[in-house]
Amino acid sequence: MSRVHDMGGRYGDGAINPKDDATFVEGWHARALAVTLAAGALGQWNIDYSRHARETLSPKDYARFSYYEKWMAGLADMLVAKGIVTREELQSGHGAGRSDLADRVLRAEAVAGVLAKGSPYQRPEAPAATFTPGDRVRTRRPAHNLHVTGGHTRLPSYAAGLSGTIVLRHGAHVLPDANAHGLGEAAEPLYAVAFPARDLWGDEACAQDEVVLDLWQSYLEPTT
Amino acid sequence: MPHDTHDHPHALLPPDPALRVRALETILTEKGLIDPAALDEIIDTYEHKIGPQNGAKVVAKMWTDPAFREAMLTDPMPLLDEMGFYGRQGEHMVIVENTPQVHNVVVCTLCSCYPWPLLGIPPGWYKSDAYRARVVREPRAVLAEFGVTVPADKKVRVWDSTAEIRYLVVPERPAGTEGMTVAELEKLVSRNSMIGTALATEPTT
Structure with missing residues (x-):
């Protein structure tokens, strides 16, 4: 379902080279x-x-x-x-x-x-925000574009179908799933959503760690 | 753009990457779509004018000015704009602070989103598959490869930049820096410390 760029959590890439720190090598x-x-x-x-x-x-x-x-x-x-x-x-x-x-x-x-x-992506006009910080939400699964088969989305597959907690409200932002495909900006409320690391990765993760992603309202549904 | 296709015109360009870039620049220049002097100007901007020295100014000021710190943590854009640090790929900043309880680290697993006006263009490792793939899953192991050991009782919070929000980490202010000037403090704030893969530099005594 996913594309090759959607690599969060993937195994096999080896060590990172912190010395590869130039902005432009060539x-x-x-x-x-x-x-x-x-x-x-x-x-x-x-x-x-x-x-x-x-x-x-x-x-x-x-x-x-x-x-x-x-x-x-x-x-x-x-x-x-x-x-x-x-x-x-x-x-x-x-x-x-x-x-x-x-x-x-x-x-x-x-x-x-x-x-x-610059090029700001926040928009004044959008559907009302339905979540507030502290709310529990579940991400859509699978992590795919609802408008275009195989289309662009910013929901990584590693975070699909999981429960998290709203931590920040960012206002309404242009929806990439629409904007990438000539379907208009379709701005929606955008949130930072925190997921316990163990819910994403299982026991190999530390119990107290977490991963936060920015996710649009249509990526989320309420849960308890 | 077709959503799943084998039609990739880029294959018509020469395979050597330097020649590919030159071919595109030549074609676009000959069509009147690129002003080569504008390319020089863009490169000069990101090589010499915009870089981590901007972010370091923000961090050092947050360390020394409580009202500024409060503004940065709640509504940073007006003051960043005033400082000349608004711009492309930094339109919507969120500043996150390391504390004795939490260590923050930033990634973009889907591409390489990065706060250009405050940190410039990202370094090679930030764009590498290894960093993008691993830091969300095993941040402590990744940080160890950068020489950073996070105590077991401290939370690691990884920010995956999946939207147009850009994150800047404020490292903890090192002990023994109480008497230092803001300019001296700025020198302790490395690029990596504002991504979360380093701590602020300890002052030399």
């Missing part, structure tokens, strides 16, 4: 980040759409690509899917003529303003 890493941000500034997709583009890489590609290779692959796929770049252009490595979107290009002098402006 020159092209920084370039890949910048190309992605500049292309995003054309306004042809949103963050949920671009996350989904990376998540829909084949499991083989997802696993073998380094971090910024995933970004590049996702970007190439989005550019073609949106009709901004053709397959022939990808193949040849050259652009065939000026794009209709060229007047939207991000200029160097606009960069600071665009990055500082």
Whole structure:
């Protein structure tokens, strides 16, 4: 049911290397980040759409690509899917003529303003919040998109079908499950929900530890 | 975007990643969709202007200014905006404080969400499969690999950044720092300590 990116709790990845602490190891890493941000500034997709583009890489590609290779692959796929770049252009490595979107290009002098402006995801209009801190809730199971088969969702499979406790109310936020697929923003109340580690992982976890996830109202149902 | 497809145009690009990036940059530049000078500006911003020094300012001020600390824990965005620390990937911050009872650590298991305006671009290990997969399941073992031992009677709370909320950990203020200036305190606040994979640096005596 899940996709390859949904790896929370997975076994087999080995030790972490804390010395792998550079922001950009290769020159092209920084370039890949910048190309992605500049292309995003054309306004042809949103963050949920671009996350989904990376998540829909084949499991083989997802696993073998380094971090910024995933970004590049996702970007190439989005550019073609949106009709901004053709397959022939990808193949040849050259652009065939000026794009209709060229007047939207991000200029160097606009960069600071665009990055500082951000892109808030909280919305004033949404269904009323039905939960308050302290309420017990259960997450949906399976952890899949209700609107699009195999679509984007932010409910990790390791936290599906489990009971937790609301710890924070974040206000109403754009729902990725809709926003990734051109179904509108469909903002919903968003909550931080705490799960006892042992309910997630069994006895291998410490009894007092917990994991907190940010989950939308439609991911949750009341429980006792 | 088709939701399950074998149609992956990215395979048309050269296999070498550096050449892939260059091909995309060339195509987009020739189409008038990218200003290469804007790329330089973006890179300069995240290499030199925005980084963990911003988060360290917030932490040191929280350690020394009770009213500021209270605001950061309840409604941080107005003051972060005032400090110039609002921006992309930091629109909705939640600041969580380590205490003698709780050690916090942050991850994004689904991708690599990270508070850019306060910490910059994430380090390699934060984006690694091993960190994403393991820290939710065995945070104490992961922290040990970073040299952090959490006492058995202290709770570990892992924050999985599954939405657009971004979390910053405030490490406990080390003992023996009472007389230090805010500028001196900032130097004790490492990037990893604000993710939760390190403690604040002990002052050298």
